[in-house]
Amino acid sequence: MNGILTPNFLKYPNTNYLKKLPILIPTCTYTTTQFAETVPTSPLTSLQCGSMLQSLTNAKSYKLGQQLHSHMISCGTLRNNTYLSTKLSAFYAICGHMDQAKVIFDQIVLKNLFLWNSMIRGYSCNGFHVKSLVLYREMMSFGQKPDNFTYPFVQKACGDLGIVEIGRRVHCEVVVCGFESDVYVGNSLLAMYSKFGKMDMAKKVFDRMPERDLTSWNTMISGSVKNGDPREAFLVFGMMGKAGLVADSATLLGLLSAVADLAALEMGRAIHAYVVHNNLARFNSFLINSLIEMYCSCNSMVAARRFFEGETKKDTVSWNSLISGYSKNTDSLESLRLFCQMVSEGVRPDQVTLVSVLGACDQITALQFTISAHSYIIKQGFEANPMVGTSLIGTYSKCGNLVCSLMVFNEMPEKTLVSWSALLAGYGLHGKGREALSFFHDMIVNGITPDEGVFTSILTACSHAGLVGEGKEIFHSMKRTYNVQPGLAHYSCLVDLLGRAGHLDEAYELIKAMEVKPTGDIWTALLSACRLHRNVELAELSAQRVFEMNPRGVGSYICLSNLYAAEKRWDDVEKVRALVRRKGLKKPPGFSFIELDKVVHRFLVGDKSHKQKEDIYAKLKELRHRLEEFGYKSDTSSVLYDVEEEVKENMLWDHSERLAIAFALINTRSGTIIRITKNLRVCGDCHTVSKLISRLMCREIIMRDIRRFHHFKDGSCSCGDYW
DNA sequence: GTAGGGTTAG
Structure with a gap:
């Protein structure tokens, strides 16, 4: 590691230097799988082609399918054969190669419902949601009526796009066509409303379903968890048992998420025991990874590690879960050690691994490790990944090196709003408010419209640098110029900005004038400003609000006690301390x-x-x-x-x-x-x-x-x- | 010949 931190690199960073670095984290070697030549050279009959295509579709064997495709072209089997062309288009769609599927689709004159469905499905299941909906409309305009196979994919596309109004209209069509009673269509409706965050609608559909299967219950369970109601998930599970259904892997995955959210370790252990008893994990790597994640969320790293070590079917996600688990449980060093072990064991990290590892680096300000990880990122070709790039920007700035953040930002091929936000936040963190403002203006000049996150970053930057006028101007421009409604985070920034600069009354007036109820964070910002400017009266008022809203947050008690101590009001200091003791709270030790x-x-x-x-x-x-x-x-x-x-x-x-x-x-x-x-x-x-x-x-x-x-x-x- | 629910980061 010696020699990496040359002052030159830190002042004038460049990618070429990183490329030349010795490999500090061992890299893995790959073997490529060669596909066996199983397609015969003598011409196959169309019947043989059909059945072969079917089995390749079932197995999703893309390469072999391509070979069969060229065989059929050279033998002329495909010519004027709508049946085979349709099957071939469906094959490419199943494999996710939509461009190839579309070429064949366009050539087919007589398109049957199966062909339309397979294309709509292909687009919907491979992330091209808009294309899926466009094709659905096109199908209708051709006079082709959808069926019970069409709607699940259309509803999936609506759900993933979060387009509530269109989703509702599709639901109406389903009712009119009489497909609502189809259990597959019904289940897809549940999933769609759950993605919209409308569990009340999902529940209505669920209650009306004439027939429910395990998937219906599972969708309701996972929907409740995803929409922030893990307790409801357990209630639904209870009713499911009464209805006589037995949990499968998908049920348990939903419940494990609920357990993780509630940190209900005992329940998690019971599910683990059930999984082991029924030998479910053997066929399902999702379950293995969910169990690791559950133990991490319950702060039970020893159990997570033990389970991880004992599993033979580990994949990248298993490693990722444990790596991020250590980082969340404030053991970032272990997280980094585990990453090195992963690489040396020949498991290929993905972008999620790298984002987690960089997160661990920034928690403990491991600049040397960050540079090493950056070098690895370049060598392994993750450089262009926007998520990884954005993490690098944040990590470099949190490790104290803005020059490197800027280099990464400048070299990013695709800058997202989050990347801009990370850059502004970095400059803010270092108190360079003027520079942050200048980048913010660059953004505007380049025609990029800031979002909520960008505004939070720039307001924070103004606050750290004491740029009161500029911060206020930006806050007021949010709604006026950019049509972004200021949220609680933005109010919190503005209160902090005003308060820190000593405008305590103005900050207090701002809170009082808020349309929505101020959060504990906002009162905390005012409280800490009061401590800074020694305003006991307003501090006591804010502290009261904070204590009501966030009674377990020890920081605010300490803040008030600090203010009393500064005023030498030792009796009051003791009162606050006694309160902290009564509540069983502990001040975290400084390190x-x-x-x-x-x-x-x-x-x-x-x-x-x-x-x-x-x-x-x-x-x-x-x-x-x-x-x-x-x-x-x-x-x-x-x-x-x-x-x-x-x-x-x-x-x-x-x-x-x-x-x-x-x-x-x-x-x-x-x-x-x-x-x-x-x-x-x-x-x-x-x-x-x-x-x-x-x-x-x-x-x-x-x-x-x-x-x-x-x-x-x-x-x-x-x-x-x-x- | 097609279908719905499920793991990691942000």
Whole structure:
């Protein structure tokens, strides 16, 4: 890994450099499967062709089908044979090769209903929903009436496109034609309404169905989960049992999603036992992966790992589930280790794997690993994938390197709104509001209409940089110019922007004037602004709202207690603390990460567990002494305990970010940039100390806290002390 | 000769 972090690459990144990097993550080799020559050279009769085509269709053997196709052309079997041409078109449609299916479809003069259906099905099942609907209309205009085979695909297309009005009209046609009582058509209606988010309509259809099969129940179960009602899923399952039906794999998949949403581990274990008892997972890799996912969602990583290790039928999704599971359960290091193991075992990662891995990198600010993963991405040809590219933009910026984010963005062949949003968010995170605004204007000039996500990013960027006028102007332009209704997230940004800049009353007025009910997040933004500007009265009012809406969020209690402490109202501090204790809440401990030679070190407050602890504390003592000579005086207002000043000062020198800085100073050459990530906000005194150290030791320090980046250089910080 | 429900990321 040494040599990767050359200052040159970080300042002037380029793709060619990445291509030349040694392979750090072992890459896998591939063997290609050769298709056996099974098609005979002597001409086949049309009867033989027909039955062969049928079996190839059933097996979806695309390559062999192509060979048969050319055989039929060269022997003239296909000429004037509508029956075989129809079968061939259906074959290509089944295999998902719609262009080839369409060429043959167009040549057939006498199109029967089967042919129309197979084309509509092909488009609908391969993601070409609009084409599927266009063809359906075309069929009607040719005077061909649809049947019970047509509607399921048309309804699927409507559901996937989310076009509620057209879906309803198709439903009416179904009723008029008398197909509503067909169980397949009925089930497709359930699925369509579930995709629309209209479970009330799905329920109406379900109740009216003269005949229901297992799929009907399964669709209702999975629909309830997808629409955010996992408890309802269990109720439906109960009724299904009373109706005398037995769960199959699809039922269990729905229930496992419900279990994951509710983190109902016991129920999950029971389903697992049922799966094992009935040997269901053997035939269904979806079930295996769902079980892994369920254990991860229940924060039960040991069980997830045990099950994963014991399974022989693992595929890419299994690895992905576990990798993202570790990352969600704050063990990103394990997530990265697992990725390396996956590659070394010859399992090919896909774009989902890479997005998860990059997510793990940004959680622990693993810049070196990100560069290594980027190199892998280029070599494996994932560079052009918009999702992977967007993740890279976000990860580089969260790892402190905006130049690399910009390079990735510039080289992306297809920039989505999410890519733009990630870029703006990155600049915002680093306090570069002006640059973010300039990119935002580039977007507009290029004719790209921003969406909700882009507005959230740009408003956040304005907020971090204190650009009050610009932020307000953008907020008001949302509806007026771009027809985007400001949502709760945008209000939250604006309250933060106003509040942080000290316009507390204006922020409060904005909340009061909101048409919808403000969320806990919005009140939290006002609360933290009140703490910053020491407005106790308004802070108490906001805190009350936050406590009502989000009683388990320990952050807001701490915030209020901090304000009281700053005002030296120790009785009130104790009252809040007692409340926290009564509720059984715990303040998360502060810790800092630093990556050194691909190893991530984690320091807790007052950590004495590191093997270099003596050197670290000696270095801190030396630093403190030299800073005091420099005229430094501790700002103990960040210490929220009613203790002696000297004790307070000592407590400050235990803060995790200082341990990490000392560790970096000991272990890196002079001139190396120090990159640190903290899980909470950096405290006022640590901010001052970091500025001073950057001057005293001639070291640039890039520190990411829970909200933003601070670049300390030559005694000052990029945030201009506005944070 | 065709059909509906099911896993990972964002």
